Amino acid sequence: MFAPRVAVASLSGESDAAWADAAVPHVGAAFLGGVALDDASQAAARDLVARGRSEFLADDPVGFVAAQLGSLDEFGGEDRFVAVNVRATSPDPIRAVAAVCADRGAGVEINAHCRQDELCAVGCGETLLRDSDRLAAYVAAAAESGASVGAKVRAEIDGVDLPNLAATLADAGADWLHVDAMDSEAVIADVAAAAPDLFLVANNGVRGRETATEYLDYGADAVSVGRPSDNPRVLCRVRTAVDDWFAGREDAAESGDESGVSA
Template identity: 35%
Template sequence: MPKKNEYNRMIMDPYDRYELMVNGTVVQTPIALASMAGVVDAEYALARSENAGMVCIGGYSIDEATMAASRLLVESGREEFLTDNPIAEIRAQAQILVESGLVVAVNMRGSAPESFAAVARAVGPGLVYEIDAHCRQEPIIATGCGEALLHDTGKLEETVRALKAENVTVSVKIRAGVADDDRALARALWQAGADILHIDLMDFGHTKLRQIRNACPLILIANNSISSFSVAKDMLAHGADLISLARHADPETLASLNEKIAAYADETGWYNAPKQLCRGGDIRSLTFCCMPVKKCPLLPVLETLGISRNEFMSLKLNGVKNTPIEGGENTCFGSLAWCCKSSTPCIFRNMALQEAGLSLPDYMRYKRRLSEKLMKRVFEGDAFYATE
């Protein structure tokens, strides 16, 4: 018989645990299966579906130029998905996964924006459409696809816009450190209409991830050598919404990650809570900052964001209005709005939570909602409190 905490993890609703949706679907766990050409198809995904929340099938070459490139790769000994009718194949693979519980994305390699749009038009909005700006095989690059798109960002943005014109969810798979400025690229893709940025972080790690998190409000999937909980936790704490695995996506590794991430989510209330700003956290951590009354890392961040001290105070206080963390008169600044992350010991915060009847996980859930309101101001420029 399962232990009590294991039982609670089994019965807890995935949305209550992670509050994560992609393409209108609740993500069961923030673990994705990254595409590997010739490997990741419906059969592969089903064998791992118990411990994954999303799969990127493919990559599929979707037009004559990229299919010819794939044939060259097969001749050189690589595995590839080759078909004379990629649309029919993608549709068939997606149909197999309809009842899997997975969010299904299709990773595509095309030589022109219209090639991507044609697939979306034919298959429909049930899938996430992922633009492969990641592949670095020379035959693919020669078609103007894969990593070539990171040197031709105008074409990449045009491809995003072509897909969004079909009213579908768009992901872009990139390799960090190839474009001139990954932060500028992230902002440009967001403004072009992308919904998801899937980032092969190479050797840059969480530092690069934090930079990209601070540059855009997209759903971020962190990729590359994330096969242990400690690394996964680090990526989540620096801005990832999901992590993805490719070569390390064996059932044992996935099961271990799924169990430990779920336990951490249940224990903390916010599975990808950022570190505090003064400890290297991304800007979501503004939710944990105290009142801007002393010299600290908060002040230059506010200046960079174009938010005055007075506006910041209004944002936070209005953001918790009529919620259980509005109170806390015996805390340092008279409201739980200004209190720190639950992992930081604080007797005054904990006394206020006890008086309010809130657990630490509940507190973190409200801090997450406050963070979302603050991010709306940062990225949309809207003073949300003016309309509430």
């Protein structure tokens, strides 16, 4: 899906085109956003700004996404990938932004991750994890455009069977799943087994060799860096660890020792 197998993860109000371009020497993917697409999600975002959080606020959020994708200077090349993390309370805005992304070769990532009360109150963010039918409908709506589609989800939500949800989203047309593993890193192995066709991006605490290797050993296809995504030293450490891990797997395959996959 992308190479190198390191991504930078969306940080609301911070992850724009300039941020993505700055990460280019170290990563193969960038998830811009999150972007609130409709009136309810935008109102929630304004409430978040009022209490001191950063958010992208735009009169025309779909136009904002188009402008951001159009202003990417460095994030090109057939091996790199860009997606936009979005929030909405119905499928129609997702269809609209997915069409823009499809035209520009970008993907759409449905936000089922944010846990702020304001967003959850309007049905966005992690509330979607407990409403798998609605989340699957959002994925299917985005997939209609021909854009690559994924979702960002969170582990450790009571009553949510994340592996089962992953399989449901794969059936709905998802191409990838971006998992914030929280303190349950081993959930990556369960998700990978339940939905083997999904490209699995593991997130949370990725800072260097130990964390990156752990997620890859559990079956992640790639890892993403969140808060330190503007720190080139962290990105360099993670990129080196990931490259080494995949090099070790290739060496093991060539020697016939499939067990020696970890560097």
